[in-house]
Amino acid sequence: MLEVPDYLAPWMARQRWFAGKGRTPQLLEIGGFSLGYDESVRVRVRLVLDRASNPLLYQVPLTERRTPLQGGEAALVATENDADGPLYIYDGPRDPAFASALLGMVLQGGEALAEDGSGPAAFGHRDLAEPDGIRFPQVRSSKVLSGEQSNTSIVYEMTDADGSPAMPIICKLFRALHDGENPDVVLTGALGAAGSAVVPRTVGYVTGRWRDTAALGGVATGHLAFAQEFLPGVQDAWKVALAAVEVGEDFAERAYALGEATAEMHETLAGALPTRVTTPFDIATVVTAMRTRFELAASEVPALGVYRERLNTVYARAQASPWPPLQRIHGDFHLGQVLSVPDRGWVVLDFEGEPLRDMRERSAPDCPLRDLAGMLRSFDYVAGSYALAHPGQSAAEWASAARNAFIDGYIARSGRDLREHRALLDAFEIDKAVYEALYEVRNRPNWLSIPSAAVDRLVTRSSQRAS
Ligand SMILES: Nc1ncnc2c1ncn2[C@@H]1O[C@H](COP(=O)(O)OP(=O)(O)O)[C@@H](O)[C@H]1O
Numbered sequence: 001m002l003e004v005p006d007y008l009a010p011w012m013a014r015q016r017w018f019a020g021k022g023r024t025p026q027l028l029e030i031g032g033f034s035l036g037y038d039e040s041v042r043v044r045v046r047l048v049l050d051r052a053s054n055p056l057l058y059q060v061p062l063t064e065r066r067t068p069l070q071g072g073e074a075a076l077v078a079t080e081n082d083a084d085g086p087l088y089i090y091d092g093p094r095d096p097a098f099a100s101a102l103l104g105m106v107l108q109g110g111e112a113l114a115e116d117g118s119g120p121a122a123f124g125h126r127d128l129a130e131p132d133g134i135r136f137p138q139v140r141s142s143k144v145l146s147g148e149q150s151n152t153s154i155v156y157e158m159t160d161a162d163g164s165p166a167m168p169i170i171c172k173l174f175r176a177l178h179d180g181e182n183p184d185v186v187l188t189g190a191l192g193a194a195g196s197a198v199v200p201r202t203v204g205y206v207t208g209r210w211r212d213t214a215a216l217g218g219v220a221t222g223h224l225a226f227a228q229e230f231l232p233g234v235q236d237a238w239k240v241a242l243a244a245v246e247v248g249e250d251f252a253e254r255a256y257a258l259g260e261a262t263a264e265m266h267e268t269l270a271g272a273l274p275t276r277v278t279t280p281f282d283i284a285t286v287v288t289a290m291r292t293r294f295e296l297a298a299s300e301v302p303a304l305g306v307y308r309e310r311l312n313t314v315y316a317r318a319q320a321s322p323w324p325p326l327q328r329i330h331g332d333f334h335l336g337q338v339l340s341v342p343d344r345g346w347v348v349l350d351f352e353g354e355p356l357r358d359m360r361e362r363s364a365p366d367c368p369l370r371d372l373a374g375m376l377r378s379f380d381y382v383a384g385s386y387a388l389a390h391p392g393q394s395a396a397e398w399a400s401a402a403r404n405a406f407i408d409g410y411i412a413r414s415g416r417d418l419r420e421h422r423a424l425l426d427a428f429e430i431d432k433a434v435y436e437a438l439y440e441v442r443n444r445p446n447w448l449s450i451p452s453a454a455v456d457r458l459v460t461r462s463s464q465r466a467s
């Protein structure tokens with residue numbers, strides 16, 4: 001095993017992407033690779049297992065410099081002293097040396113060697129073909145995107161060989177690593193390859209190999225980073241919708257178009273990746289997962305306990321109702337994941353699925369109604385956040401108009417009659433609100449009232465509809 005430097009655990013514990021909030025990580029370094037060095041900087045990626053949570057494997061890129069990085073104060077992880085003098089250690093994504101090395105691997109399809117001498121440990125893959133006669137674009141500047149929770153994304157301004165601006169790129173570095181393919185890379189790639197403009201163009205990705213006793217042959221392989229076209233100057237729809245509700249601006253037309261885009265996304269995914277008829281076993285598995293999720297949520301939000309009986313009835317009804325075929329879906333569909341891009345329409349991001357769900361579950365074919373339920377909940381969240389900020393006022397009508405328009409747009413584009421799936425859609429919506437209660441109690445307790453109120457309302461509505 002490699003030695004973990006003392007500075008790493010306390011620094012990791014303070015990072016937004018560190019999942020074991022409130023706990024000090026117990027780190028074990030299981031590998032790492034080098035992205036090059038010269039006399040001024042050494043660029044490396046450490047792979048460290050936190051045994052205190054689950055356990056979870058993290059990817060930690062660092063740079064080591066003999067002289068301080070200009071303007072890099074906020075990125076400084078630690079300063080050490082050795083025989084050659086002071087050593088300044090920086091958070092890799094915030095150091096242009098790492099940022100350029102990472103994108104270089106993608107664009108040039110490079111390999112990186114393991115630090116323990118065991119051979120290649122990381123591999124770059126370029127998907128986007130170079131336009132005829134144009135050499136690899138160059139990085140003009142790079143910047144870490146603020147506000148991200150579980151990953152770290154670097155946005156690159158690019159120039160062509162002749163110095164003219166080229167398509168900007170965003171490269172998402174997956175902080176928590178898993179054996180197997182990352183659904184964000186697979187689904188975005190499949191949609192792009194099918195010619196759909198509903199996702200940004202894939203530029204390429206980096207995969208890695210690391211030791212893992214639980215993996216086949218003792219070696220795990222998985223995605224480390226994903227680079228795609230960056231769409232500059234567009235706010236995500238969550239921010240746009242909040243601004244709209246604030247001034248009482250209707251969102252129904254945009255919600256209708258979002259419903260159409262969602263149907264197109266589902267149709268293209270169903271054509272590009274495996275689908276299958278939903279078996280009674282599949283149905284039982286999904287419904288059991290709903291019940292298990294409710295029990296977990298009720299253990300952390302005891303007030304939910306009063307809904308147990310009625311909820312069981314709703315879930316039993318869903319189990320007995322007709323189910324559409326299973327297919328790959330977005331998995332965590334909400335307004336923060338979609339951008340309305342001028343002259344292009346709705347663009348969908350982040351197909352990683354719900355961060356609280358096991359990665360294997362997130363890569364399995366699922367019910368497309370789960371995505372519809374996610375977006376329906378998101379319109380309710382806009383109203384919920386408005387009501388929290390404006391006590392005594394309500395945006396319920398705004399949300400109801402947007403929700404109806406979204407479903408109308410989906411039905412119009414897909415030709416799928418959702419009426420026969422009403423009980424099932426209700427169940428997925430309640431399940432999502434239960435997930436949100438768990439998410440909020442762990443991350444944003446001030447917002448817990450939004451999903452809690454929704455559980456109450458949705459359970460009541462669904463029970464009335466059935467009687
Ligand atoms: N290709 C892109 N073009 C423009 N903005 C993007 C792009 N990808 C991500 N973003 C911005 O970054 C935010 C976070 O990206 P996301 O993929 O959802 O990361 P995370 O998995 O950490 O939630 C998005 O809400 C969006 O505002």
Ligand SMILES: O=P(O)(O)O[C@H]1O[C@H](CO)[C@@H](O[C@H]2O[C@H](CO)[C@@H](O)[C@H](O)[C@H]2O)[C@H](O)[C@H]1O
Binds near residue numbers: 350378436
């Ligand atoms: O980090 P992700 O974007 O993958 O998703 C997680 O965080 C979301 C919050 O950022 C959370 O979404 C919930 O809050 C949104 C408003 O901030 C709201 O629009 C969504 O409808 C609501 O579910 C998401 O559930 C969680 O997985």
